[in-house]
Amino acid sequence: MKIFTGFSFKRFAAVVIKEFIQMRRDRMTFAMMIGIPVIQLVIFGYVINSNPKFLPTAIVCADHSPFSRSIISAMRTSEYFSIAQEVDSEQQAADMLRRSEVQFVLSFPENFSRELVKGQRPQLLLELDAADPATVAYAVAAVEGLVDSALQKDFKGALRRPPDSLVDIRIHRCFNPEIKTQINIVPGLLGVILTMTMVFITSLAVTREKERGTMETLLSTPVKPLEVMTGKIVPYILVGYIQITLVLGLAETLFDIDINGSILLLYLTAFFFITANLAVGVTISTLAKNQLQAVQMSVFFFLPSLLLSGFMFPFRGMPEWAQWIGNVLPLTHFLVIVRGIILRGADFMDFAGHFLALSIFLVAVIIIGLLRYRKTLD
Amino acid sequence: MPGKMNSEPTAGTVKTDFAIDVSNVTKSFSGKVVVNSLSMQVKKGEIYGFLGPNGSGKTTFIRILCGLLTPDSASGTCLGLDILKEQDAIKRRVGYMTQRFSLYEELTVTENIELIARLYNVPERKKAVREIIETTGFGGREKQLAGTLSGGWKQRLSLAACLVHKPELLLLDEPTAGVDPKARRDFWEEIHNFANAGITTLVSTHYMDEAERCHRLAYIAYGDLLAKGTIQEVVDGSGLSTWIVTGGNLGALSVELRKSGTIEQIVVFGDSLHLTGSDPEQLEKAIEPYRSRPDYYWKRSRSGIEDVFIYLTEKKARDNY
Numbered sequence: 037m038k039i040f041t042g043f044s045f046k047r048f049a050a051v052v053i054k055e056f057i058q059m060r061r062d063r064m065t066f067a068m069m070i071g072i073p074v075i076q077l078v079i080f081g082y083v084i085n086s087n088p089k090f091l092p093t094a095i096v097c098a099d100h101s102p103f104s105r106s107i108i109s110a111m112r113t114s115e116y117f118s119i120a121q122e123v124d125s126e127q128q129a130a131d132m133l134r135r136s137e138v139q140f141v142l143s144f145p146e147n148f149s150r151e152l153v154k155g156q157r158p159q160l161l162l163e164l165d166a167a168d169p170a171t172v173a174y175a176v177a178a179v180e181g182l183v184d185s186a187l188q189k190d191f192k193g194a195l196r197r198p199p200d201s202l203v204d205i206r207i208h209r210c211f212n213p214e215i216k217t218q219i220n221i222v223p224g225l226l227g228v229i230l231t232m233t234m235v236f237i238t239s240l241a242v243t244r245e246k247e248r249g250t251m252e253t254l255l256s257t258p259v260k261p262l263e264v265m266t267g268k269i270v271p272y273i274l275v276g277y278i279q280i281t282l283v284l285g286l287a288e289t290l291f292d293i294d295i296n297g298s299i300l301l302l303y304l305t306a307f308f309f310i311t312a313n314l315a316v317g318v319t320i321s322t323l324a325k326n327q328l329q330a331v332q333m334s335v336f337f338f339l340p341s342l343l344l345s346g347f348m349f350p351f352r353g354m355p356e357w358a359q360w361i362g363n364v365l366p367l368t369h370f371l372v373i374v375r376g377i378i379l380r381g382a383d384f385m386d387f388a389g390h391f392l393a394l395s396i397f398l399v400a401v402i403i404i405g406l407l408r409y410r411k412t413l414d
Numbered sequence: 415m416p417g418k419m420n421s422e423p424t425a426g427t428v429k430t431d432f433a434i435d436v437s438n439v440t441k442s443f444s445g446k447v448v449v450n451s452l453s454m455q456v457k458k459g460e461i462y463g464f465l466g467p468n469g470s471g472k473t474t475f476i477r478i479l480c481g482l483l484t485p486d487s488a489s490g491t492c493l494g495l496d497i498l499k500e501q502d503a504i505k506r507r508v509g510y511m512t513q514r515f516s517l518y519e520e521l522t523v524t525e526n527i528e529l530i531a532r533l534y535n536v537p538e539r540k541k542a543v544r545e546i547i548e549t550t551g552f553g554g555r556e557k558q559l560a561g562t563l564s565g566g567w568k569q570r571l572s573l574a575a576c577l578v579h580k581p582e583l584l585l586l587d588e589p590t591a592g593v594d595p596k597a598r599r600d601f602w603e604e605i606h607n608f609a610n611a612g613i614t615t616l617v618s619t620h621y622m623d624e625a626e627r628c629h630r631l632a633y634i635a636y637g638d639l640l641a642k643g644t645i646q647e648v649v650d651g652s653g654l655s656t657w658i659v660t661g662g663n664l665g666a667l668s669v670e671l672r673k674s675g676t677i678e679q680i681v682v683f684g685d686s687l688h689l690t691g692s693d694p695e696q697l698e699k700a701i702e703p704y705r706s707r708p709d710y711y712w713k714r715s716r717s718g719i720e721d722v723f724i725y726l727t728e729k730k731a732r733d734n735y
């Protein structure tokens with residue numbers, strides 16, 4: 037292809053050096069590139085780490101007894117639950133749950149105390165709004181122990197029973213039966229942060245040259261499109277790696293998220309993902325007339341990446357057309373790869389297909405960018 | 415390098431004497447013709463002035479010459495290279511100084527020149543950069559950010575940057591806009607030194623004194639070439655005659671003359687009035703009634719280049735509408 041001929045390493049290096057100097061002098065942008073990962077991680081991490089308390093709870097009690105009372109009071113003192121109301125019917129409670137008035141509904145069946153005394157392990161139903169699993173996770177984890185230790189106090193001495201066998205707690209998750217683990221978020225965030233900063237910053241880097249007129253200088257020299265494009269991409273690859281390291285480091289120190297797979301493999305595949313996003317940025321900048329347009333087009337790319345990649349919503353739950361779009365986006369494939377490596381210790385063959393998709397995207401975008409790159413001002 | 419031309423030879427061998435030899439250059443932006451079938455021949459080692467009112471198409475034409483804009487149609491050569499097919503080779507041998515400052519403001523003087531030197535693969539780069547910094551007077555300012563230079567120094571830096579690869583042809587787009595008189599004089603001295611060394615310069619300008627320092631010039635308006643040649647040729651070719659009036663109340667006189675509507679062109683200078691017309695007899699007749707007035711001193715004079723340019727532009731404007 038004609039666009040690849042006559043590549044001069046010296047000219048390429050000239051562009052790289054220039055970009056580094058500009059990056060160094062533009063403290064604001066640099067601070068953002070470092071700041072965004074930290075801020076996002078801390079914000080998302082706060083959500084992950086949050087241990088919400090005093091969640092509104094409704095009680096449906098068909099069996100008023102000392103036992104139910106001591107369970108309820110134990111729940112109160114645990115601080116996870118805030119007993120909002122005692123309601124009479126199951127239906128009423130379900131409505132409250134649907135309207136988000138309460139997060140939990142705890143139902144005591146009619147013969148609760150009788151069965152309990154007989155040692156028949158009565159059922160205790162805990163319904164919960166699991167739309168946001170992070171909200172309820174801690175409370176759910178706590179409930180079993182809570183109930184048992186409360187009852188143990190009532191069954192002292194001769195009444196003493198083996199632990200964990202007094203009641204059968206049934207947990208019914210409404211609205212989100214498939215619980216998404218919070219741990220999904222950090223690896224996903226890695227991809228989102230890279231997409232965001234890489235695309236935005238490179239798309240601006242070239243349009244800024246057009247707006248300031250420096251493009252005219254570049255174009256009047258013998259520098260080739262491929263040299264400009266790669267020269268602009270390379271410094272930001274480094275920035276991308278700094279961001280990855282930062283996020284992984286913070287994930288480890290703040291949230292104890294370990295990398296189960298090969299970190300080297302992660303860094304290697306990240307190269308393709310970063311480059312793909314940078315190529316998107318450069319290509320956008322060849323299309324955009326000014327910096328505002330570049331930002332708009334970057335958003336246009338970023339939003340589907342955020343929404344359809346499986347970061348926001350479970351990929352398998354999306355309609356087919358959305359999956360089609362998602363499959364084009366590099367973030368979709370990178371998420372699978374990065375979650376695979378970090379969470380499940382996946383090796384290369386586990387995600388070779390996704391890696392291929394990522395590479396095809398990269399090559400396609402670079403070619404589009406080079407074809408779109410104007411060697412003239414018109 | 416006439417022997418190395420690999421495009422089909424253009425008619426005649428004389429053409430290799432030209433650094434720029436283009437014809438029928440036309441360019442339009444969204445249907446509006448901005449450069450209209452322009453031709454230009456510039457000899458090697460010549461300083462060629464390029465004049466014309468704002469928006470007349472000078473910058474556009476220069477950009478076409480160095481391959482930054484694709485013309486609608488054009489033919490010819492630049493340094494013996496086909497302007498349509500060999501743009502890459504042309505770029506390597508041309509130094510283009512943009513009208514608007516277009517180096518990197520966040521890079522220092524040295525970094526900017528180094529960048530350009532690298533992009534041209536200048537041999538012995540460090541030495542070349544050092545040299546250009548010395549000769550253009552940037553010694554001691556090497557580490558200053560280009561964005562913090564004053565306007566005139568920015569112009570000088572642009573010039574330095576376009577000289578670092580030792581081009582054979584300089585395309586300078588209003589290089590002295592905003593430059594002080596002393597620096598302007600130095601600048602022109604330098605251009606003449608380049609010319610003596612065989613470097614060709616095409617320079618656009620709005621200053622008449624600079625026009626007079628060019629060997630030859632072209633004048634365009636509304637994309638059309640209106641005149642070209644030496645100043646003498648342009649003035650003679652215009653067939654204009656001019657009367658200069660001094661003394662008395664020139665302001666009042668000019669108002670009166672304008673009202674009478676018999677004189678084609680009246681231009682007020684600080685201490686004189688230039689009356690210009692295409693027909694000497696008609697002009698003489700028109701001023702006859704006023705000549706007897708006291709205080710005023712009337713003198714027939716050769717038309718100045720400025721009178722000619724203004725006349726040509728206004729005539730062109732009248733013809734267009």
Ligand SMILES: Nc1ncnc2c1ncn2[C@@H]1O[C@H](COP(=O)(O)OP(=O)(O)OP(=O)(O)O)[C@@H](O)[C@H]1O
Pocket residue numbers: 443444448466467468469470471472473474475513
């Ligand atoms: N990229 C462009 N798109 C549309 N119109 C353009 C473009 N560049 C220039 N023009 C128009 O072409 C005309 C000629 O512009 P040009 O810059 O060549 O004039 P100029 O002779 O250099 O003027 P000046 O003396 O003010 O620098 C102007 O009317 C301008 O508006």
Ligand SMILES: [Mg+2]
Pocket residue numbers: 472473474513587
């Ligand atoms: Mg101009």
